[in-house]
Amino acid sequence: MLLSLLQPGDDAEMLFHDYFPLSPAYTLLDSDGSYRGPVAAPRRDPAHRTRRLDGTPVPLEDWQAAWAQFARRADLVVFSRNSAEQVAAVWPDLAGNIALRPHRLRNAVPRLPDPAPDAPVVLGVLGNIGLQKGAGVVQALARRLDRRGAGLRLVLIGNIDPAFALPGATRVHGSYAVDDLPQLVAHYGVTHWLIPSIWPETFCYTAHECLATGLPTLAFDIGAQGDAVRTAPNGVEMPFDLDADLSQTVLTSLDRLRAGPANGREEKVRQR
Secondary structure (H helix, E strand, C coil): CHHHHCCCCCCCEEECCCCCCCCCCCCCECCCCCECCCCCCCCCCHHHCEECCCCCEECHHHHHHHHHHHHCCCEEEECCHHHHHHHHHHCHHHHHHEEECCCCCCCCCCCCCCCCCCCCCEEEEEEEECCCCCHHHHHHHHHHHHHHCCCCEEEEEEEECCCCCCCCCCEECCCCCHHHHHHHHHHHCCCEEEECCCCCCCCCHHHHHHHHCCCCEEEECCHHHHHHHHCCCCEEEECCCCCCCHHHHHHHHHHHHHHCHHHHHHHHHHHC
16 A cells, blocks of 8 residues: 555655564564564564454565565664664665664753762652553562562652552652653652663653663663663663563662662763
8 A cells, every 4th residue: 555655756764663564563572572582584473473354364474575565665764773773684685775863852851960879769760651661570670679668669750551550659650741850850869760661662762861860770771772771871781681580680780780889870981
């Protein structure tokens, strides 16, 4: 249908705000909700198959081949280096057609003062959190902290999928405006940020907003969120291991960060 709309001499763009042209599972998660790398055929997980209206199956190879017909006529636009890698893994012959155009933040985020050295640790999660955004990680982490009692606190500045209920001790602020972040950080005493997303994001505004505050920002080393923290002096990459308890990975990474000099920021600058 898209090809039929193109007339000779027309231009086309394919913008990768998600990965629908690469798989019916547009976040690239398998049927168990896990990310297992670029979805290059053959990939037999049922999440990456679909059916036509008449019920006939469409395997991943056919899906990607059909979309490739349009992709060959289009400029392929991605918003992070990882997205370029995802697309090139599926269509290596089109790697030269991929243009990287990172977004700019829609709202200026002021840099915030460093927390006092003796401030209690408060881990902030920013945004609206569903399955692919790491709701399971947040729930497991909140339950761990609830069992542990005193110490590290968790606050969600945003909302969470109701299927992932959080213990009462975890504060859920609800909807927010980016302009309100300085007041919200001060109100809740946020000292660190967590980007819990478990899919390879295509840009991740919240990661860039958190990093812009200057506070240490933790994210798994996948997708655009991994790209963002990898190149920021206050970014902290966490290993994304499906065989590990990711909530424990967060706590372990936070403990290591807190043990380092000045919350790890000077050390990361030296490494760069």
